[in-house]
Amino acid sequence: DIQMTQTTSSLSASLGDRVTISCSASQGISNYLNWYQQKPDGTVKLLIYYTSSLHSGVPSRFSGSGSGTDYSLTISNLEPEDIATYYCQQYSKLPYTFGGGTKLEIK
Amino acid sequence: QVQLQQSGAELVRPGASVTLSCKASGYTFTDYEMHWVKQTPVHGLEWIGAIDPETGGTAYNQKFKGKATLTADRSSNTAYMELRSLTSEDSAVYYCTRWLLCFDYWGQGTTLTVSS
Numbered sequence: 001d002i003q004m005t006q007t008t009s010s011l012s013a014s015l016g017d018r019v020t021i022s023c024s025a026s027q028g029i030s031n032y033l034n035w036y037q038q039k040p041d042g043t044v045k046l047l048i049y050y051t052s053s054l055h056s057g058v059p060s061r062f063s064g065s066g067s068g069t070d071y072s073l074t075i076s077n078l079e080p081e082d083i084a085t086y087y088c089q090q091y092s093k094l095p096y097t098f099g100g101g102t103k104l105e106i107k
Numbered sequence: 108q109v110q111l112q113q114s115g116a117e118l119v120r121p122g123a124s125v126t127l128s129c130k131a132s133g134y135t136f137t138d139y140e141m142h143w144v145k146q147t148p149v150h151g152l153e154w155i156g157a158i159d160p161e162t163g164g165t166a167y168n169q170k171f172k173g174k175a176t177l178t179a180d181r182s183s184n185t186a187y188m189e190l191r192s193l194t195s196e197d198s199a200v201y202y203c204t205r206w207l208l209c210f211d212y213w214g215q216g217t218t219l220t221v222s223s
Contacts, residue, residue, distance in 0.1 A: 091208065
């Protein structure tokens with residue numbers, strides 16, 4: 001199975017900050033990488049698909065980038081509603097696998 | 108609007124089986140695969156498997172073969188997941204989620220507690 005690693009399990013930032021969350025795959029995944037947001041109540045939403053495409057309705061302050069084995073999610077101008085845990089997920093090979101999550105908190 | 112409405116929380120005894128449901132609305136049920144994902148504090152998010160509601164074809168994570176069985180009822184736009192021979196390791200939140208090269212919509216999750 002492809003292992004997805006989010007080395008930062010928690011992150012604290014201030015409102016208005018630019019935040020970058022990283023995700024690394026155990027092998028190349030050819031940009032087949034999605035990002036999800038999970039709110040404290042358990043609600044999960046898609047943010048970014050295929051590395052950098054913004055899902056409908058997602059604010060433009062969210063962006064994604066990367067290639068090969070290394071990918072990142074950037075949130076510019078952090079807002080209070082961005083408090084959540086963020087997960088990457090690869091779909092290069094079955095079984096689909098997720099990163100361990102990065103919990104974002106406001107300072 | 109797309110909605111995936113999952114069944115309520117379950118408390119079941121070890122060794123028993125349980126069936127979780129996921130009712131889809133707001134789109135054509137047979138146009139998208141339905142996948143299931145398990146979440147626990149220890150293992151995080153784990154992909155269980157998928158079903159194509161059009162054909163009934165399924166795919167499973169090897170880890171969950173023999174544990175989970177996925178079905179879908181096109182007449183009611185509902186996907187089901189049966190979990191058998193339950194142990195405490197099966198206690199988790201289970202999500203159904205629609206797939207088209209990404210999990211674009213998720214149910215609210217069903218909490219399963221396995222306890223005597």
